[in-house]
Amino acid sequence: MSDSLLSRPVDRRALLRTGMLGALGLAAAPALAACGGGSAPGGSSGSGSVSWAAWANPGEGERYKKFAEELSKKINAKVSFQAVVGDYEAKLLSQLAGGAAPDAFYVGDGQMAKFIGAKQVSDLSDYLSGGKSPVKLEEFPEGLYQWCKGADGTGLYGLPVDCNPSVLWFNKDVLSAAGVSSDPAQLFDGGTWNFDAFTDALDKVRGSGKKGLILSNWWFNWAWAVTAFGGTLQDESGKIVFADDPKAQEGLGWLLEQFKSGNITYAGSLPKGQSGDALFLAGQLAFNNVGRWALPTLKSVKFGYDIAPLPSPTGKDIMPAPVATAAIALNAKAKNREKALELIGNYVSKEGQQFRLSGGGNAVASVKGLDGLATEGGVPAHGKLFNEVVAKGYAMPNAFVSKAKTATELPTLVDKLFKNPSTTAASFSEAVSKLVNG
């Protein structure tokens, strides 16, 4: 008992020494934890472990963790997921610069060109064409992965994880109250969903005192006007060419006309989904030009809704439209390259996407053959159109993001052009082409 800790006399020096050590430990703990924060969650330092990072909402995060558990068994490695909360690009950049990035990570369309240029991501072409990959390039719609190629059009540095096509969600009740007798989905089914029908619906909604459609300066919200009339956005070399295309000019002219008439409201640079989504949910907006990500928030609304593709000149076709997507890329300095490739392959494979996306309701598969995901639960009624739009759609043109400065300046330029009432289709095209083509 006399030797026990409690009974031992504590002198001043011992107390000070203990106190100092305790203080040192307490103070150093967070610092040390912070220093190690980049690599610890990845757990990829040892052999047989692999990690990936992505942005994720809480529901997605849980699903990804389950995916990691399942994949761990399948590829016989410890797979871990790092959910990045907050400014994803900044955090990933810090991790890459510090050599602490996970083996694989999501890359947004605005960052891919920079990461390829800086040799931070690896070419996946050989893996995809080899026998080990559970997914082949042919399984992806061609328009979805062009932005993952190098500046010279070679290589493939990322694979789309899922996607979201630009479609028109519409509020049946608002349209009906405005006197629109057939909703856009019915018109599309009947082969009469053209721009006259769209303009007519927008006119009627405006007359009823509600808003027709709100668009932002995000390319997803305006590039369809270039292609919906049959215009060409970019040529095979990736150069933006819509300034010389009469059909593209017709589409842009129609869009600018709708801004001027008040049929379509320009919502500037508000965060995507804030202004249009809020009004749509409040039953004040007839159309909302967003992807499938809107579905989870719409499930509890009391009004009727459905989707239609962007209109076409013939009224029955689905024209090429923007598709928002992100890719998973292989860290060029991956500690476990082989397992990271297996992770990527399984992540975007049919099986992987089925696991990740089913029940989530906020994206569309980026590989062919998973049409059922978009029609899950029968909501919205025309959910199959998501797949059809993806099949003909295009992801962010490389020219928009090939230079980081261009990627940041394009939305600002579009904002200025849409706010200027004297902007014409020609002046818009000229300004955008000048910025992106250099």
Next chain:
Amino acid sequence: MSLDTQIRASVDAVPAQPRRKVSRRRRKDTIAALVFLSPQLLGLIVFMIGPLGFALYLAFSHWDGFGAATFAGLSNFTELFENPRIQRSAINTVWFTVLQVPGVMITAFLFALFMQKAGRMTNVYRLGFVAPVVTSSVAVATIWLYLFNPEISPINSALRSIGIPAPNWLQDPSFIIPSFAVVAIWQGLGYQLVMFMAGLQSIGASYLEAAELDGCSAWQKLWHVTVPLISPTILFLSITSIIGSFQVFDYIYVFMDSSAPDEARTIVYEIVQMAFREFNFGAASALAFLLFLVLLGVTGLQMAAQKRWVHYAE
């Protein structure tokens, strides 16, 4: 040996040992102090001084976030001075400061004066005012995003109901910065209110009674007694407010994401854009360095000017 010499020798000899002891003890104390301080010092060096030094180095370098940085001389600074977008952002930042700093200080001071008469309700009011302070800026911005929505905002409905045309707060170029200032004032009010209340409560009743006996009106008491006596609080709040307002970023980022129009951009927003969107860490660091110099200068001027108007109680 003379007596004088003996005495001097003994005087010299006597303190010699204690002085060595004292010096040894001092050295021990210094070491102990350093050991105690070392965790904080380490943190300061790693997380403050180190990054500051690195930012200064980057300000004179070209660096895209990867690989080695190359010496850039003053080209990053030249690039900034020639960039009209940066000039516009600097003007926006100053405009925000001009609106926000006096706005929040005057409002907080007035509410603090009223709160002195609130009696038992003081704590309730104080809680209400402080709630936004402890709410994250992102949550605050999300709430205001709804309040600034021209179509569904209750503010706009109220304005329209009394015949005032409701502005499009976040789209109309002349309203964007004032809108940010309104949000910042709303969120910053509670902190300044608490500080002003503490300042007001520290004023001795005798000063005000003396002024009253001298026949001062309420306004004269406020202007000639109260304000001078809380001038240290005013100085402190003005310095911290100006520094904070020059660094405004979070509201803009939530309101506008990464594609804010020119009319909404501030200096710190530009720094983040240049660094993490355009991968131009050199120019971003140069801009951060310039911002640091400006804040240093403004704070220095405030400190110099305080000798003329700040009264410290004895």
